[in-house]
Amino acid sequence: MTSEREGRQPFLVLAGVSRHFGATRALDGADLKIAPGEVHALVGENGAGKSTLIKLLSGLHQPGGGAIVIDGAATSIAGPLAAEALGFRFIHQELNLVPHFDTVGNAWIGRRHPHKGPFIDRAAMRARVAAVAARIAPDLPLDRPAARLTPGQRQMAEIVRALMTDARLVVMDEPTSSLSEAEAERLHAVVRQLAASGTAVLFISHRLDEVMALADGYTVLRGGRTVGAGRVKDIDRAGLVRLMSGGSALAEALPKAALRVASSRDVALSADIAFGPAGGRAMIEIGAGEIVGLYGLVGAGRSALLKALWGALPVTGSVRLAGRPLAGGPAGRIAMGAVYVPEDRRREGFAGALSIADNLALAHLADFRRAPRLPLPARGRIRAFARDVGARLRLVAASLERSPLTLSGGNQQKLLFGRWLGRPIRLALIDEPTRGVDVGAKAEIHDEIRRISASGAAVIAATSDIEELMALSDRVLVMNGGRIVADLSGAVLTREAVVAAAFGHAPRSHPHQPNQTAAVA
């Protein structure tokens, strides 16, 4: 051991760390080893535990089990200041710059400023930042507020801030996800430069080509556990995909959804649209009675696509339901028999100040008038509707007159489905049907989705939960970078194929079938 170069000894070891949030195991025995000067990639699906692991390193969470070993000694990282003192620097995905501070001002936040007498010495501040920037980003504007920098420049400003004092480890969470090709190249050069100077870099990336090109070592997390680690030169992309998805053997072992015969399906929904600020494009055809799962990593554009179809985001192109164009925003869609279940039930789903019954009636207030032209709510009919819906969905509520905030997460989620019942549904747009919902309610919600589908509705269900995706979907569309990159059904619909497509990796075992792929290049 002593003969080996100091540079190759891991200085940071996470040994079997775990962290639970309530009943959810975010980390459940994760291992990680990083050596000085190493570029290490941390990869895994949504919810594999990557963010939680980084929060342990930054001191924002404490491990519930296992140990963080630094330079051979078990260490507890009490908080952000302790992490800073250890030489750990973090570049979070949502950038943490003060928008109206320039690069110099941002670099000094939280540090002891140079002083001249009682006042801060702006010239010295600028000189120190300029010296750091000269090494890694000589053309970074130092005097421009962060709000007016490009995403790539902001990233550089964060790195400059990280390097103001000696850093042993720089952690980057998806550093290139919002960068252009040229900016990403630039960032890669900086990462290599950091590594060459002995600083370790740990980065999370969903771009496997980036991992292969940039990293020395890798660690794969799945379900909060480390399922693979080693040198990047000893593995290929397909190998990483296998580790992340749990391998093809698992995919076949999955219970398949209630098989429904998809005979001569009419096309219910057809859309060819451009949407959202990030320039998403999609061409979709969905049959009546079909459940289409929508998968993609965080930021792939699933929610934006559903919102666009719902008319809640600016959208160009055509959306037709049963041959008739959908227009007029959400109200127009509701009138044509479309329904929408948003991703974030508290923020987008219901009004906490209204009762459960009133929330259920909210989407069809005109149906609950005392008289057709008299906009006064008929309380009795609203209560009766709420009781019917509550019985059908087995809603567990102390009283339907209480706020939905008094309900459990599963029952809140049922409420979002319940408000659409009692009218024919022709299109259901569902964003995360069961996030944060217990197992029992999950099964009941899945049953409800199948009932909606069986009544002849076209269903699109976006989910981050791959188990749910496989259990619920007749067909799966995978999104990446705002586009649909794979359309999988039948024999090619495997967990492995879904994950590979989401990570932008076309598996060689499944040759492209042009008629199966609705990607708009």
Place this chain on the structure above:
Amino acid sequence: MTLLRRYGTLLALALIIAVFAIASPGAFGTVANLVNITQQMSLLAIVAIGATLVMVVGEFDLSVSAVVSFAGIAAVSLFGVGYGIATVFVLVIVAALAMGTVSGFLVARFAVPSFIATLAFGTIIGGLTFWISDGATLFSGIPPAFRDLGRGAVFGLPVPTLWLIGTAVIVWLLLDATEFGRRLYAIGGNREAARLVGLPVRRDMIIAFALSAGLAALAGLLLAARLGSAHPTGGGGYLLSAYAAVFLGMTAFREGEPSVPGTLVGAAIIAVVSNGLTILGVPSFLQDLMTGAIILAAVLVRQFGRAGD
């Protein structure tokens, strides 16, 4: 166009002064009147500078006018029981700092929205002030030397103007040239980032609220000195004008952030409009109408400027 966007508020001030100077060269446009305006704006500006500190961290302090009233009543009451000028100054300011600390604590520690916390606490302070004063205007027992702190002139400048200059310079340096100031702006700009790099977010926010109340108390003391009396609602008019000055100031300089120079420009606009319209004999309701319209215009110009970026 860029110039108008950047310095529109400053240009507006210059334009307003020019218009009044032409309309009323004999009365408005004299050096004596312009000096007088600096005196008329001084107390408002001191309160507004305090409000600026709280605005920098992204919060509101709606208790400032209650503190202004409280300070005057408390000071005259203390004179009445025989305390000296220096003692009264220290006691009143310390009491106000404590009040600001309570507001800041409610906001920073318990995440009570500052609108609600300071509205409620300001109401409490108002009740306390009525209790102390029995609802009456107090004027007996004020030492003549105390009155000199709010009137007269030194080196040709009115004393209140000198207080304003002193306050403005100190707070401006504090915000612009100290680490504390950088921290306040960082907290206001991105509180989560400030927390993640380990800044003492709560402590700094509490200090900002304390200083705001302290400056409101200073204005209250000077008001009592100038009038030679104190009324339990004497500070009532300062709250909205102070925030109007801060908002106007935010349209004046640097990225739309609150700043001391900006607040001074804002307070000057309000004072100049009021002074000029009074000299022209315009009724006071029209003055309010004008002031409100100017604030809206400044903010709208700023918004269009943003859209053009």
